[in-house]
Amino acid sequence: MLQEQDTLRDLAQRLWSQQEAERARLSQDLHDGLGQLLTALTRRIQAATDAGAVDSDILNIATQALADVRQLSRLMRPRILDDLGLAAALKWLVRTLCESSPIQTAVEIDLEQQPDSATAILVFRIAQEALTNAVRHGNPSLISVYVSRVGKALRLDVIDDGCGFNYATTEQGMGLASMRDRAAAFAAEFEIISRPGGGCHVSVLVPV
Incomplete structure (x- = not known):
């Protein structure tokens, strides 16, 4: 098995x-x-x-x-992911997706070393999908992105204070399914916490 x-x-x-x-x-x-x-x-x-x-x-x-x-x-x-690493790529991503909106952003990245390419791409893609969903559907005033090492894993959190949704009853579109499937492919722990009117918290814990 x-x-x-x-x-x-x-x-x-x-x-x-x-x-x-x-x-x-x-x-x-x-x-x-x-x-x-x-x-x-x-x-x-x-x-x-x-x-x-x-x-x-x-x-x-x-x-x-x-x-x-x-x-x-x-x-x-994004070439910046290959050239300058995950931290620079995530900061660029947040700026690119939110610069034409009134959304405030906070980005905190604490990485002592650059993760391997597969892990960096995984974290970047999940962050990209989570941010895109928040900007398009969440109507938030603030989006926060946190990345750090937790033991032998890398943790990503994307948190917004938008309208939220009921994850248990919401139809799983391509975006949500893509995040979940990507995480599963790399044995990562993936979680979405959200409720109507309570924003959304996407987190992933990737073993490295």
Whole structure:
């Protein structure tokens, strides 16, 4: 039985790794392909706008499209996670997802050393999903993110003071299922504590 569980967990980890590799490839394609095309298009529209041949609204639309593609590329596979590590990537993620909203944020990260790549990606993806859910659906005034070592494990907590929900009766969408399945694949303890009107607390404890 234990051997079967280990085999299934190993298979799940390989599937997640393949998914991350595909994300990285698509991110690079967006950056090098569509991103460069939009950059060239935006420059031509800028020149036409300066010459008075094109309305400035068209330039604004093209500029926003370029910004959206760049952000999508970074969120699919943020290079900062590979270049500067988990702490920098999480701070960037919080800033990126919350900067255009009135939401206040608090980020506290206490890591003596960088976790391995698989653990870093796992924690980043769960934080990304939890933050996205909070921003889109929770209507919070404050979101807090905490990361620290707890014994031989790494702990992530994402806490918001938003509207909350009844986790026991809420239909499990792709986001919630993805967080739970990712955690299970890496033998991590995953928990969501929430109630209507009481905010939401997502936590994961990853053995390292």
